[in-house]
Amino acid sequence: MAQAHSSSTSPIRIGIVGYGNLGRGVEAAIAKNPDLQVVGIYTRRDPAQLQPLHAGTPVHRMDALAQHQDRVDVLILCGGSKDDLPVQSPQLAAQFSLVDSFDTHARIPEHFAAVDAAAQGGQTTALISAGWDPGMFSLNRLMGEALLPDGVTYTFWGKGLSQGHSDAIRRVPGVAGGVQYTIPVDEAVEQVRSGTRPDLTTRQKHRRECHVVLAEGADADAVRRSIVEMPHYFDQYDTTVHFISAEELARDHTAMPHGGFVIRSGSTSDGVSQVVEYRLQLDSNPEFTASVLVAYARAVHRMRVARQYGCKTVFDVAPGLLSPRSAQELRADLL
């Protein structure tokens, strides 16, 4: 595998499939990686209507992809996990090496099987579920468990904007707009860090904060009740609802910060506690996710060149493959 590290002279050619927040993040991330190059954005929209970040980036119709197999080394799929990726990833993996950010945890085995069949057939390398959770958090769950088998892993999310929960409050009658922040409970994080390995309920780990714009004439109390009692989404949490104006929503709540912690607390012998913590503080969730996808696209290209075909996850990628630097440089400078 060490051989695959040597940097090639021509850049790795990336195609971006889908151009929402994540696709724009990928375009921005590639600009920070001189060994990678965007050769095209592929969209279901009218290409003429799409404004890429960099004016020179070619924009194509999605169906042009079938003819672009020779132009692209790796596709980065930027669609959603609900409707886009379950169809696109297996379909495109038959022809292209690719990276996706499929994040429906429960359906990962099924998605893996579909993508693996296509990638084995097409002799491509397709990495699924990259990003930060699944992705970097998954890696840290795995490493924590492997290094400290006698221990407990805790994942905390936030402070961050949750897309799913924001969508849920926007569906409540009387709500004109709103966002939801997931916030780890400080006391719980401190308890876990101290090495005590507490049992924590859902309510003890996270709280939820909603900023809601009322529709005209809506009953604030009724809206608040509908939110905090909503099954699954809110009823198991301490939830606070703040009513704000449409102006405040637009001014203060358009960023997409997120992050969180993976903490493994274990012991290596009687009374000897060891705590490993991985923490993300992200100003922009989609831009960080995009940066992860881009680094894994580099690894995927190298794995395909090394004929390591099939579906992969972050668990299968040697970390050195993520860096543009040679194995020798990495050992000398970073080890």
Place this chain on the structure above:
Amino acid sequence: MAQAHSSSTSPIRIGIVGYGNLGRGVEAAIAKNPDLQVVGIYTRRDPAQLQPLHAGTPVHRMDALAQHQDRVDVLILCGGSKDDLPVQSPQLAAQFSLVDSFDTHARIPEHFAAVDAAAQGGQTTALISAGWDPGMFSLNRLMGEALLPDGVTYTFWGKGLSQGHSDAIRRVPGVAGGVQYTIPVDEAVEQVRSGTRPDLTTRQKHRRECHVVLAEGADADAVRRSIVEMPHYFDQYDTTVHFISAEELARDHTAMPHGGFVIRSGSTSDGVSQVVEYRLQLDSNPEFTASVLVAYARAVHRMRVARQYGCKTVFDVAPGLLSPRSAQELRADLL
């Protein structure tokens, strides 16, 4: 590589070479990993004088190793980086797959070359420089740089007992005993976490705290001055020296806590800051280092079975190889 994940029915047989704090830590760690088994401790001391943690663990003279090639899958080398590993790792890699914790950063390229030649010749797999720094911290430096190429990496060590600095103070005339703790400066850590990417001097990042037992008749002021002015070790730091009794030293300072932080602070577009932090809080430095060596011994065995011969580092190991669980289970449970 996914194929190598499947767990075999018979345990991986580990030999422990050298039996100080690290060797004992390895014996303790293997007891927490049912898929691994200690088949022998190899020592330069008289085996009859050595007390393993588990009474049943066989103890052999070092020179018995030459005849034990068929009994051992992976050796874990627990000697020192100054005198033991530069000789032992290349020598033993000709016959055995192995893991070492070689931690003289500046000499890693040379050590790698010597071990690689031996391992390629012997068709073994030899992983060097495992542990937490080098090791887990190196991985996080690499990942931070790969994910956020526009950024700065900060490594802070401590609070922890530094063996090298403790040795240095014990060599000062008038010192009967003592220990040194390296402590990250809180303000510096907070500044880095905030995403500002400060330039920090050596003095701004860490301070040093010494607990010293004076020899009879020694001049406390002279001792303090010799310590705080010692070139390289202390002169670039704010150092405090506490004088304590031999009883206090024995009572309060025999544990070997350590830890620290690797923080990558970067930006993914103008004004968008992303901070990734990896933190260790270790009650026992040697026991955690041992746990890392043990997990990498599992990976090394699998890589040798997959004929991935030669010298490796943590950068070359797919994370899934560290876990006893199958790739399928890992995807379903941890991704």
